[in-house]
Amino acid sequence: MAGSARRRVSYRKLRPLIRELGRFPVKRELKLKRRVDSTFPSEASLSRLGSKAKTVLRIIEFCGARGGYDDVIKICRPFATQPSARTETKEDAPEFGFVYLLKSGRHYKIGRSNAAGRREYELAIQLPEKATKVHEIRTDDPPGIEAYWHNRFAAKRRTENGSIWMHQT
Numbered sequence: 001m002a003g004s005a006r007r008r009v010s011y012r013k014l015r016p017l018i019r020e021l022g023r024f025p026v027k028r029e030l031k032l033k034r035r036v037d038s039t040f041p042s043e044a045s046l047s048r049l050g051s052k053a054k055t056v057l058r059i060i061e062f063c064g065a066r067g068g069y070d071d072v073i074k075i076c077r078p079f080a081t082q083p084s085a086r087t088e089t090k091e092d093a094p095e096f097g098f099v100y101l102l103k104s105g106r107h108y109k110i111g112r113s114n115a116a117g118r119r120e121y122e123l124a125i126q127l128p129e130k131a132t133k134v135h136e137i138r139t140d141d142p143p144g145i146e147a148y149w150h151n152r153f154a155a156k157r158r159t160e161n162g163s164i165w166m167h168q169t
Contacts, residue, residue: 097142104131112142
């Protein structure tokens, strides 16, 4: 069956479910309907329709072309205008993280993590001396800030057990 024919079948099967529920179905309801009705499209088939907003727009278009589905169009219309929580791109939502400075004996460690406390704990387990946090910066550019500080103290760099440490002089 061609892709557009599969989509039409999916839209045709979704219309009565939307009408029955009085709202656009959530994933669990789609799975349940598939379990009860083997002719209902699978979750994989429905996911190929695209995002929820795209699917809703196509259902509105599909129902509008056929007539008699004004109630389904009315139910779907609010979902067509709602922005999806997943539509943010990486450029829109910066990832925050931490750049930290730890001290263990005469050595300092500059690093980055999305959870500075967890990373401090992980490093403390590996070290013979107690590591203490000297400083921590929350930033939207952890790799850039870490690279800056590594370059700034490159002359004092020592590699031990796969980790880069700065040696105090």
